[in-house]
Amino acid sequence: MKHLILYEQFINEQETTEPIIDFSTTLDDSFTTHVIYPEHPEYSNLKPHFKKLGIAFTDPTRGKDIWIDGEKVEEDSFTADHIKAVEAHEIGHHILNHQPPYDETMEQKADIAGIAILKKAQEFEAVAILALRFRDLYKSNPKDYILKNSAREFLRSYIKNL
Ligand SMILES: [Zn+2]
Numbered sequence: 001m002k003h004l005i006l007y008e009q010f011i012n013e014q015e016t017t018e019p020i021i022d023f024s025t026t027l028d029d030s031f032t033t034h035v036i037y038p039e040h041p042e043y044s045n046l047k048p049h050f051k052k053l054g055i056a057f058t059d060p061t062r063g064k065d066i067w068i069d070g071e072k073v074e075e076d077s078f079t080a081d082h083i084k085a086v087e088a089h090e091i092g093h094h095i096l097n098h099q100p101p102y103d104e105t106m107e108q109k110a111d112i113a114g115i116a117i118l119k120k121a122q123e124f125e126a127v128a129i130l131a132l133r134f135r136d137l138y139k140s141n142p143k144d145y146i147l148k149n150s151a152r153e154f155l156r157s158y159i160k161n162l
Pocket residue numbers: 089090093102106107110
């Protein structure tokens with residue numbers, strides 16, 4: 001099966017038959033993103049995580065890896081900006097020292113951190129995607145969300161060093 005590659009690191013609209021595509025994350029190259037497709041032998045092990053957590057997941061206790069569901073990437077509406085929005089959210093879990101299972105508060109904080117990371121990277125299309133998701137899910141404006149205490153400090157020092 002052929003998959004369209006839409007990441008900027010590769011030539012746009014290039015196709016691949018690989019069941020997994022790994023690349024370092026442009027927002028922070030210490031992270032590796034893995035887009036895994038249903039033909040991959042490990043996909044069935046990851047699918048329950050995707051079902052529970054949505055399009056992607058990361059486990060900061062197990063390394064700086066971001067796993068993205070290739071089945072979602074195949075959807076026409078999905079763009080390279082969506083990849084960035086997903087990566088920023090998952091990096092947010094790492095810098096805020098979250099450990100799965102994540103609760104709703106952690107999910108909100110990861111979005112807020114993700115938006116800040118994307119703003120610093122001037123990825124404004126991806127900012128809009130994450131902000132819209134936040135408004136839809138939580139019926140509130142991410143601008144009104146205030147990170148407190150340690151979370152705020154973790155985010156501030158991370159952003160400063162980007
Ligand atoms: Zn999350």
